Structure formats: structure tokens, C-alpha cells
Amino acid sequence: MQYQHPGPEQGQREKAVFRTVPIPVSAFDHIKDTQRAIQARTGRAVTFNEVFATIVYEHKQHTQNTNNGEHAHAPQQGPRAASVPR
Numbered sequence: 001m002q003y004q005h006p007g008p009e010q011g012q013r014e015k016a017v018f019r020t021v022p023i024p025v026s027a028f029d030h031i032k033d034t035q036r037a038i039q040a041r042t043g044r045a046v047t048f049n050e051v052f053a054t055i056v057y058e059h060k061q062h063t064q065n066t067n068n069g070e071h072a073h074a075p076q077q078g079p080r081a082a083s084v085p086r
Contacts, residue, residue, distance in 0.1 A: 016049075030055075031048060031051055031052055031055065032054065034051050034054075035048060035051040038051065038054075060080075
């Protein structure tokens with residue numbers, strides 16, 4: 001599985017919104033674990049923001065598939081929590 005940065009189209013950047021948002025430590029830990037797993041799998045550094053966007057994108061895809069009556073998971077666009085070593 002190859003890491004793909006979410007966005008309007010591959011290689012394009014979306015505009016960014018900057019907010020200070022408190023998140024639970026468990027959510028932060030999940031994002032960091034996912035970040036490390038992507039870096040280990042791909043051999044390239046990814047930012048916290050890229051990982052956060054990937055997780056949100058995957059959730060959006062999953063929600064859209066569920067709402068369309070599809071119960072299977074969306075095609076992976078990035079890391080999955082199950083692949084994170086503990």
C-alpha cells in the first residue's frame with residue numbers, strides 16, 4: 001500500500017485553515033502512531049498535518065460509503081489504525 005496525500009487531486013494542495021484545537025491525549029497518540037507507521041512503511045517523512053488530513057479523509061470516505069449503503073470499507077488512501085504497531 002502506497003501513501004497518498006489526500007486532497008482535491010493528487011499533487012495539488014488545498015488551502016489550509018489554522019486553528020488551535022485541544023484534542024485528547026489518546027487521539028494525539030493515535031495520530032503520532034499512524035505517522036510513525038506511514039514513515040516506516042514509505043521511508044519518507046510525513047507531517048502531523050498530513051496524517052491528520054489522511055485520517056479525516058478516510059473517515060469521510062467511510063462515512064460516504066456507509067451512507068450510500070455500502071458496508072465495505074472504502075479503498076485505502078493512507079494508513080489504517082490496525083496497521084499501527086503497539
